[in-house]
Amino acid sequence: MASMTTADLELVEHMRFAAHTGSGHAFEIDTQAESGGDDAAARPVEHVLAAAGACMAMDALSILRKMRQEIAGYSVHLEAPRAEQHPRVFTSITMTHRVRGRGLAAANVARALQLSMSRYCPVHAMLHGSVPFTVRYDVTDEADGGRTTGEVRVEGEEPAGVP
Amino acid sequence: MASMTTADLELVEHMRFAAHTGSGHAFEIDTQAESGGDDAAARPVEHVLAAAGACMAMDALSILRKMRQEIAGYSVHLEAPRAEQHPRVFTSITMTHRVRGRGLAAANVARALQLSMSRYCPVHAMLHGSVPFTVRYDVTDEADGGRTTGEVRVEGEEPAGVP
Numbered sequence: 016m017a018s019m020t021t022a023d024l025e026l027v028e029h030m031r032f033a034a035h036t037g038s039g040h041a042f043e044i045d046t047q048a049e050s051g052g053d054d055a056a057a058r059p060v061e062h063v064l065a066a067a068g069a070c071m072a073m074d075a076l077s078i079l080r081k082m083r084q085e086i087a088g089y090s091v092h093l094e095a096p097r098a099e100q101h102p103r104v105f106t107s108i109t110m111t112h113r114v115r116g117r118g119l120a121a122a123n124v125a126r127a128l129q130l131s132m133s134r135y136c137p138v139h140a141m142l143h144g145s146v147p148f149t150v151r152y153d154v155t156d157e158a159d160g161g162r163t164t165g166e167v168r169v170e171g172e173e174p175a176g177v178p
Numbered sequence: 179m180a181s182m183t184t185a186d187l188e189l190v191e192h193m194r195f196a197a198h199t200g201s202g203h204a205f206e207i208d209t210q211a212e213s214g215g216d217d218a219a220a221r222p223v224e225h226v227l228a229a230a231g232a233c234m235a236m237d238a239l240s241i242l243r244k245m246r247q248e249i250a251g252y253s254v255h256l257e258a259p260r261a262e263q264h265p266r267v268f269t270s271i272t273m274t275h276r277v278r279g280r281g282l283a284a285a286n287v288a289r290a291l292q293l294s295m296s297r298y299c300p301v302h303a304m305l306h307g308s309v310p311f312t313v314r315y316d317v318t319d320e321a322d323g324g325r326t327t328g329e330v331r332v333e334g335e336e337p338a339g340v341p
Binding site: 068076139 | 181183187189200201202203209213214217219220221222224227228230232233239240249253256257259260264265267268298300305
């Protein structure tokens with residue numbers, strides 16, 4: 016049987032909603048004062064953006080651990096400009112995965128992120144038809160302090176920015 | 179200048195990430211034990227699903243308040259089956275907006291949700307090309323206890339479920 020993702024939202028006040036998810040966890044979602052909110056919690060689009068980064072980072076961690084790579088630190092910075100006209104979609108998503116580990120090979124990080132984009136990450140799969148993704152890595156091998164940066168290419172897709 | 183949505187993620191432990199968003203708010207994202215997580219916070223796809231519901235509910239509240247409709251309660255239930263094959267995308271999103279208010283007209287709730295879907299909600303706009311949405315309303319007028327349910331239709335789009 017296919018599994019089901021569920022969530023329930025309840026209005027707290029003004030624009031602020033309490034979310035309870037099927038996995039048993041809770042968080043709040045709000046918006047800025049100009050939109051009638053109280054700025055008490057992250058915006059809907061921020062949850063989407065963070066979920067895109069976390070989904071891909073979890074895939075990469077899972078794949079890197081299977082490759083027996085030791086991960087000492089993992090962070091992701093995400094930026095998404097918004098269209099000026101409604102519905103003010105993200106016009107692109109650019110993310111940089113910063114990964115540290117002893118003996119960590121940048122090629123393995125690139126390969127793990129490529130697999131996430133081409134095969135595993137549902138958030139990327141649901142968004143990338145409407146929003147172009149640019150995915151970068153910045154890998155530090157703590158054994159020798161060497162640092163390697165690059166951009167992930169997915170086979171069969173044009174790099175972002177190419178018309 | 180176009181505004182920018184940003185987020186930063188930092189690995190806490192195993193698969194659990196702390197998210198800090200550009201608006202200054204924080205939350206955590208985790209996954210289930212079978213995927214190497216600690217089940218300490220909601221999943222990435224749950225954040226996406228809740229964001230879709232909250233985005234549309236905030237639009238509807240804004241529009242209904244401009245219509246001078248008094249809202250006494252607003253909740254949303256969301257369900258999204260997942261594909262069995264990777265990347266395990268949502269095969270559909272079904273949501274029911276339950277709205278209560280004195281003198282509240284169901285036609286206004288339906289119109290507000292229709293405007294959100296056709297014009298205002300960025301989360302819907304970014305997802306609906308890859309995931310079919312079914313949006314229902316369940317409106318209670320607290321003046322007379324009357325209850326009206328229905329499904330929102332967006333002009334120019336086929337209703338969900340029609341091949």
